[in-house]
Amino acid sequence: MFKRHKSLASERKRELISSRATRSILKNDLRNFHSLSQLILSAGPLRSAAAVKHVKTTHFEIEILDAHTRKQICIVDKMTQKSTIHDVKQKFHKACPKWYPSRIGLQLERGGPFLKDYVTIQSIATASIVTLYFTDLGRQVSWTTVFLAEYTGPLLIYFLFYLRIPYIYDMKESSRRLRHPVVHLACFCHCLHYIRYLLETLFVHKVSAGHTPLKNLIKSCAFYWGFTSWIAYYINHPQYTPPSFGNRQVIVSTINFLICEAGNHFINVVLAHPNHTDWIMD
Structure with missing residues (x-):
C-alpha cells in the first residue's frame, strides 16, 4: 500500500511540473508574439513587392511615312499610352521644323480620316511600333x-x-x-x-x-x-x-x-x- 501511494504522489508531481513548464512556454510565446507585433506596427504598413518595384511604362515608337510616296519621314519614340496625337505632332515638329503642328495631318491608313488631336496612342496601337501616314494640310489660319x-x-x-x-x-x-x-x-x-x-x-x-x-x-x-x-x-x-x-x-x-x-x-x-x-x- 505504501508503495502505491508513493507512486501516485510521484505521478502527481510529474503532472504539476509538466503543467508549469507548459504555462511558462505559453507565456514566453505570448511575450514573443507581443514584441513581434509591436515591431511590425512601428515599422508601418506592409508593402508588397510589386508596390516597391518601379512600374514599367510601355513606350511606343511612331513611324511616320509620307502618304504619297510611303517614304519614311521620321520616327517619334518614347511615346506613352496616355500620349495623344497632339503630342506626336509636337515631337514631329521638333524633328521637322518646316511643318508646324496645325498643318500636320496624320492617318492610320492612306486616304483614311485624319486623327483628332485628342486621340490617345493606346487607342490606336496594336503593337509597340505604330505606323502613321503624314499629309501636309497646307497653310492654316x-x-x-x-x-x-x-x-x-x-x-x-x-x-x-x-x-x-x-x-x-x-x-x-x-x-x-x-x-x-x-x-x-x-x-x-x-x-x-x-x-x-x-x-x-x-x-x-x-x-x-x-x-x-x-x-x-x-x-x-x-x-x-x-x-x-x-x-x-x-x-x-x-x-x-x-x-x-x-x-x-x-x-x-x-x-x-x-x-x-x-x-x-x-x-x-x-x-x-x-x-x-x-x-x-x-
Whole structure:
C-alpha cells in the first residue's frame, strides 16, 4: 500500500511540473508574439513587392511615312499610352521644323480620316511600333481670324459704296441726286449687324483653338464680301428708288430687323453659357 501511494504522489508531481513548464512556454510565446507585433506596427504598413518595384511604362515608337510616296519621314519614340496625337505632332515638329503642328495631318491608313488631336496612342496601337501616314494640310489660319475677316470686310466694303466713290458711280449723277432717308437707315442696319457679329466673336462665342486651311478663309470671305458688294451697289446707287409702300413698309421692316437681331444675340449668349439655361426649361 505504501508503495502505491508513493507512486501516485510521484505521478502527481510529474503532472504539476509538466503543467508549469507548459504555462511558462505559453507565456514566453505570448511575450514573443507581443514584441513581434509591436515591431511590425512601428515599422508601418506592409508593402508588397510589386508596390516597391518601379512600374514599367510601355513606350511606343511612331513611324511616320509620307502618304504619297510611303517614304519614311521620321520616327517619334518614347511615346506613352496616355500620349495623344497632339503630342506626336509636337515631337514631329521638333524633328521637322518646316511643318508646324496645325498643318500636320496624320492617318492610320492612306486616304483614311485624319486623327483628332485628342486621340490617345493606346487607342490606336496594336503593337509597340505604330505606323502613321503624314499629309501636309497646307497653310492654316485660326478660326478667330476667319470670323474677323468675314465680318470686317462687309463693313468696309459697304462704306465704299455708301460714300459713292467715283470709281464706282458717276460723279455727276451722284451729285445731282439726293439720297433717300431709307438709304441711311439701310447703312445703319448693315453696320449694326456686322458690328454685333464682331463683338460676339471677340466676347461671346467660344471659338475653337483649332485651325482651318487658308482656302476656307478665301471661300468664306468671297461669299460675304461678294454678297455685300451686290446689295450695297443697288441700295446706294444714285438711281435707287424708295420702297413702293412708303414709310409703313420701312417702319415694319426695321422693327422686324431689330427683333431678329435681338433674338439672334440672345440665342448666341445662351449657347455660349449652357450651364445657365436651366431657368428656360422651368
